Structures are given as structure tokens and as C-alpha cells.
Amino acid sequence: MKNILKISFAVMFAFVSISALFISCNDDDDSTEPNTVTDYKTPKYIFYFIGDGLGSPQINVTEAALNDPNFKLSATKSVGIGELNLRQLTVTGMQTTHAEDRYITGSAASATALATGYKTTIGTISMNGTATSDLKTMAEMAKEKGMKVGIVSSVSIDHATPACFYAHTDSRNNYYSIGQDLVASGFDYFAGGGVRWNKYDGEGQAEDITLFTDAATTAGYTYVNTKTAFDALTSESGKIIATLEKFYTNTDDGCALPYVMDLDAQASENDKITLSDFTEKGIELLDNDDKGFFLMVEGGKIDWACHANDVVAAAHNTVEFDKALGLAIDFYNEHPDETIIVLTGDHECGGLTLGYAGTGYESAFEILRHQTMSYVEFEDIVDGWNPEVKTFEQALEDAKEAFGLGNETLNSALALSDYEKGLLEDAFNRSMSGESTHEPEEISVIYGYYDPFTVTITHILNNKAGIDWTSYSHTGVPVPVFALGQGMYEFNGYYDNTDIANKIIEIAKLNE
Ligand SMILES: [Zn+2]
Known part of the structure; x- marks a missing residue:
């Protein structure tokens, strides 16, 4: 039996090798194995x-x-144990993140680098550092090439x-301007918690989202904010903006999706749509064109x-983000010759x-x-209270009750010392x-302007697990990059965040 298999493999290998001779210079061959650094x-x-x-x-x-089998997302979700999907991304690199004008970056400057390949200043949205010219983003390039474009966020x-x-504006707080750019983008799918149209720079205007949805409808978008309408979307539905329901007139918690571990506490099913739900629907809606798609x-x-030093909420949300990645890996497995996945922070x-x-x-x-x-x-x-x-x-x-802290019958490691009780009191x-006996300078270090009792609870729980924090802000350490698919070997090595955008643009020929 073994010999027959060996002979079969030998014959197959010979056939594949001979086939390869004939098609090796054809860019459209059926080989599924990506490649070398340049091939x-x-x-x-x-x-x-x-x-x-x-x-x-x-x-x-x-x-x-996750290595603890009892660490579950919620009653309605279960996850794999110990290993994230991102381990399936073959290539790993490392990026530096500094902004043009500050070593420790912010999300606007870093995302500008990741979207355009250019450094910019803190708070600037895809413009140069002096906010005098727009920087074209890879999503805009993809759109110009005729690809479908989707933008999804939690x-x-x-x-x-x-x-x-x-969007292109000098401040990340210009939500009115950002909203105008959103509806003018012509992108095919936007999905996330909500929008903050007018929240900061709309002079005397209501925060009511109808101002936004009216503009979106005029621009040709269909806006959905219920689970039923969301589930009913198909690739024939046209351009879509999808959010949760509760942000229709409400801007609580920055219009973000609830933390994954708080899903069960949501009153309405319309507010339980997750990042992976939005990603799954995005793939379904965008995958209907010969020219392909770009999905962020x-x-x-x-x-x-x-920021709040809550490691458990961060871990649950990282699992959800990784679950969305799993959907892309499934897609890659069906289209290995035509897909690239890049993941970073x-x-x-x-x-x-x-x-x-x-x-x-310990x-x-x-x-x-x-x-x-x-x-x-x-x-x-x-x-x-x-x-x-x-x-x-x-x-x-x-x-x-909420954190297990002080419950020695659950685990002796949860016992509170007198010192810890003093911190909590x-x-x-x-x-x-x-009021506090601490000076304001001390307060910023001890509580970081979060609710003092809550942040002290998460600190003590995290510390007991052997985890600690140095800041309530970002830090300047390098960040890992993972890649899978066509062109993935370009992401080997140690490089700058701007290089990631330039690599994607080059690999996918977005600028040609
Ligand atoms: Zn950020």
C-alpha cells in the first residue's frame, strides 16, 4: 500500500513538474502555494x-x-483554547510606530501611516504633517481601480x-468633516458602532443621526441599524452603512460596539451585532465583482x-478581533491564489x-x-451609588460579585491583603x-482619571494574575505584523509602519 502511494506521488510529482515547465512564466497558473519573496x-x-x-x-x-478552559467569551459564545487564529498567518514582522512630531504615536497619525505610507502629525487624518495636502489612501486607490471597498470597526x-x-482633515475630532468625506467616498460598505456626525464641530446643530443618514441616503447609501435589516442584506443590496440601533440618537461610550464581555447585558438584539458579524457580512457583500475587494x-x-487598564475586557475583544480574522483565513483557504491578509496593531x-x-x-x-x-x-x-x-x-x-476579587473560596489567589484593602478603601x-489624600499629580498616576474604585479593582485583579501596566496612554514599543497569502514574504523583517502601506500598495498594484 505504501509503495503504491509512493508511486502515485512520484507520478503526480512528475506531472506537476512537467506542467510547471509549461506554465511557469504564466502569471495565471493554478499553483496554490504562495511563492517566494518576489514570486x-x-x-x-x-x-x-x-x-x-x-x-x-x-x-x-x-x-x-485562553489557556484556561473556563475563560469563555459569554454564555452565547465559546472559543478555542490557548491559540489565536493569527498563529495561522505564516509570515511575521515587526514595525516601528512613531509619529512625525511625537515618539509615542496616536491612532490618527499611526492609521495615516498604515493607510497611506506617510508619516504625519498627532491627530491628523490622512493629510501631511502641516495639513496642507491630502494623502491618498490605499482604500481610495483600490476604489479607483474598480475594487469594492469595505471599512469595519468595533x-x-x-x-x-x-x-x-x-477622510482628510486636520483633526480627528472634526466628525462633521469626516462624516462628509465618508458619504462622499463611494466606498461600498461601512459597518461599526455608529457615527458622531456634528458631535464636535457642528455649530449649534443637533447630534441626531438623521442629519447623517439623510446625507448618506442622498449619496446613494442604504442605512441599516436593526439586526433583521442587517441579516437581510445581500450582495445585491448596493452601498451600505450598518450600525447598532442604540446610537440612532445616543452617543454613549463613543458610539462603539459594547465590549464583547458585556454583550449579554445589552437590552436589544439590535445592539448585539459583533465585529465578526460585521466582517462576515462585509465579505458576503463585497465578494461580487471580478475586480475583487479591499476590506479593513x-x-x-x-x-x-x-487605556483603562482592564486586561480582561481587552482579552475578550482581542479574541473577537481574532475571530473576524478567522473568517478572512477561511476566505483565503478558498482563494489562496488571489488573497492577501495583513494583520498588525x-x-x-x-x-x-x-x-x-x-x-x-508566578x-x-x-x-x-x-x-x-x-x-x-x-x-x-x-x-x-x-x-x-x-x-x-x-x-x-x-x-x-463582579470580579471575584476577595472571593477566597473561588481561588485563594483572589484573597485581599490589608494593603490591597487599604488601596481599595x-x-x-x-x-x-x-476627594483624596493624594495630590493631583499622584491621582493621574494612580487612577489615570478613570473611576478610582473601578480602576483600582482591575489593577489589583491584574496584578494578582501577574500582569501590570505602566501607563493609561499608548507606548512606543514596536508592534508585530502578520501576513498570509500572495506577497506575504514582503512582511518579513523589521521596518516602519509606513512601509506596511507601501508594501500592500506595491503587492496589490493599487497605485498603477
Ligand atoms: Zn490607536
């Missing part, structure tokens, strides 16, 4: 995944948490990262959770690290599973009275 086909399906705030530690800590679709693919998917709230956020002075060489990632809601949900609970009657003892019970008093 690849021009991909017509481009997937660009940007994890906002996704550095190496965010990836590491998510895999560490935050608002006019937030800095997605905006850098279709941003995992935007990994960054927000890291725009910068690290929070100075997250695996290792904490208080735990030395880690206890398994305690993270006991956190049941994000910092945002708990901050809402703290907001509802009456300082006149709420006691510290009651607050500790609430922390135990100080933070609780600060949350309730707004």
Missing part, C-alpha cells in the same frame, strides 16, 4: 486587520487567558483609524480597554506586561475568568466624595 501573484482580495492598541503583550495575555465608523482610510477591519476597543497601549513585582515569577491567569463585566459596566454601577448610604463593605461585596472614598 507572487497580484492579489485581488485584500484583508487589512488593525488591532488598535494591539502589541505583543496584548496577544500574549489573550493566549494566556468603535464608531468615523473614529480615527477607520477615518484615515476615507479594526478591533478598536482593545485600545480602549488598555497601530501601537501598544497601556504598557501592558506579563510579570509583576508583587508576584515575581502567574495566575486562571483568576481572570471570574471578572464578569468590563470596567465600563462596573463604572455605571458605581455611578449609581448614593455616597450618603453606600458603605465600603458593600462596595467590596459588589467587587467580589482610598479609591472608594475618592469615587464617592471626589
Whole structure:
């Protein structure tokens, strides 16, 4: 049997080799194996995944948490254990992220680099550093080539990262201008939490989203914000803008999708559409043209959770971002000759690290599973407390319920020391009275202007797991890059964030 197999393989190999002789100079051959550094086909399906705030530690800590079989997304979702889909991306590189005018970048400057191949200044959306000329984005190039274009984000679709693919303005806060560029872009699919049209630069105008949807409709878009309408979309539906329902007149939490771990707490099914749902629909809608498509998917709230030093919310959202990647990998497996997938972060956020002075060489990632809601949900609970009657003892019970903190019967590593209780009591008093024994300078280091009680809870829980943070802002460490498909070997090595855009533009011949 073995010999027959060997002979079969030998015959097949000979046939393939002879075939290869005849077609080796034909760019359209049927070979599915991508290639060497320079030998690849021009991909017509481009997937660009940007994890906002996704550095190496965010990836590491998510895999560490997933290694605990009881670390689940929610009652309605389950995930694989221990390894993220991004391990299937064959090629790995590393990028530097600095902005034109600041070493530690911001999302607008980094996304401009990732979308256009040019450095710019902090806060600038796809314009040069002095905001005197527009920088053409790879999404605009793809559109000009006749490709379908989709922009998906777990935050608002006019937030800095997605905006850098279709808008040009001197400030990321110019939501009116960004919204105008959005509806004028002609792109085929926008999906995310919501929009913040007029929120900042609209003079005396209502924040009501009808101002935006009217402009979008005039420009030929269909706007959907219910699950039924979203599910019913097909590749025949035309140009689409899809958001959650709750942002129709409401701008809570920056018009972002809820944290994945808070999905069950959403009142309406219309507000439970996830990043991977939006990505799956995007692939379905865009995959209807000979010229292919460009799809950018941003995992935007990994960054927000890291700003707040909530590692569990960040890990759940990283899993969701990675789940969206899994859909692109499935697509690649069906179209290996025509697809490239690139995944990176725009910068690290929070100075997250695996290792904490208080735990030395020890880690206890398994305690993270006991956190049941994000910092945002708990901050809402703290907001509802009456300082006149709420006691510290009651607050500790609430922390135990929501985070497992102090619950020794769940895990002895969750026991609170007197020192930790002191930190929590100080933070609780600060949350309730707004007063503290700390100086303002100290407050910015200790609480980072988040709710003091909530951020102290996540700090202590994270520290007990052997995790620590250095900042409530971004950091300047290099960020990993992953690639799979045609042209992927271009992403080997150590380079600048601007190089990523230039590589994609060159590989897919977007500028020709
Ligand atoms: Zn960012």
C-alpha cells in the first residue's frame, strides 16, 4: 500500500513538474502555494486587520487567558483554547510606530501611516504633517481601480483609524468633516458602532443621526441599524452603512460596539451585532465583482480597554478581533491564489506586561475568568451609588460579585491583603466624595482619571494574575505584523509602519 502511494506521488510529482515547465512564466497558473519573496501573484482580495492598541503583550495575555478552559467569551459564545487564529498567518514582522512630531504615536497619525505610507502629525487624518495636502489612501486607490471597498470597526465608523482610510482633515475630532468625506467616498460598505456626525464641530446643530443618514441616503447609501435589516442584506443590496440601533440618537461610550464581555447585558438584539458579524457580512457583500475587494477591519476597543487598564475586557475583544480574522483565513483557504491578509496593531497601549513585582515569577491567569463585566459596566454601577448610604463593605461585596476579587473560596489567589484593602478603601472614598489624600499629580498616576474604585479593582485583579501596566496612554514599543497569502514574504523583517502601506500598495498594484 505504501509503495503504491509512493508511486502515485512520484507520478503526480512528475506531472506537476512537467506542467510547471509549461506554465511557469504564466502569471495565471493554478499553483496554490504562495511563492517566494518576489514570486507572487497580484492579489485581488485584500484583508487589512488593525488591532488598535494591539502589541505583543496584548496577544500574549489573550493566549494566556485562553489557556484556561473556563475563560469563555459569554454564555452565547465559546472559543478555542490557548491559540489565536493569527498563529495561522505564516509570515511575521515587526514595525516601528512613531509619529512625525511625537515618539509615542496616536491612532490618527499611526492609521495615516498604515493607510497611506506617510508619516504625519498627532491627530491628523490622512493629510501631511502641516495639513496642507491630502494623502491618498490605499482604500481610495483600490476604489479607483474598480475594487469594492469595505471599512469595519468595533468603535464608531468615523473614529480615527477607520477615518484615515476615507477622510482628510486636520483633526480627528472634526466628525462633521469626516462624516462628509465618508458619504462622499463611494466606498461600498461601512459597518461599526455608529457615527458622531456634528458631535464636535457642528455649530449649534443637533447630534441626531438623521442629519447623517439623510446625507448618506442622498449619496446613494442604504442605512441599516436593526439586526433583521442587517441579516437581510445581500450582495445585491448596493452601498451600505450598518450600525447598532442604540446610537440612532445616543452617543454613549463613543458610539462603539459594547465590549464583547458585556454583550449579554445589552437590552436589544439590535445592539448585539459583533465585529465578526460585521466582517462576515462585509465579505458576503463585497465578494461580487471580478475586480475583487479591499476590506479593513479594526478591533478598536482593545485600545480602549488598555487605556483603562482592564486586561480582561481587552482579552475578550482581542479574541473577537481574532475571530473576524478567522473568517478572512477561511476566505483565503478558498482563494489562496488571489488573497492577501495583513494583520498588525497601530501601537501598544497601556504598557501592558506579563510579570509583576508583587508576584515575581508566578502567574495566575486562571483568576481572570471570574471578572464578569468590563470596567465600563462596573463604572455605571458605581455611578449609581448614593455616597450618603453606600458603605465600603458593600462596595467590596459588589467587587467580589463582579470580579471575584476577595472571593477566597473561588481561588485563594483572589484573597485581599490589608494593603490591597487599604488601596481599595482610598479609591472608594475618592469615587464617592471626589476627594483624596493624594495630590493631583499622584491621582493621574494612580487612577489615570478613570473611576478610582473601578480602576483600582482591575489593577489589583491584574496584578494578582501577574500582569501590570505602566501607563493609561499608548507606548512606543514596536508592534508585530502578520501576513498570509500572495506577497506575504514582503512582511518579513523589521521596518516602519509606513512601509506596511507601501508594501500592500506595491503587492496589490493599487497605485498603477
Ligand atoms: Zn490607536
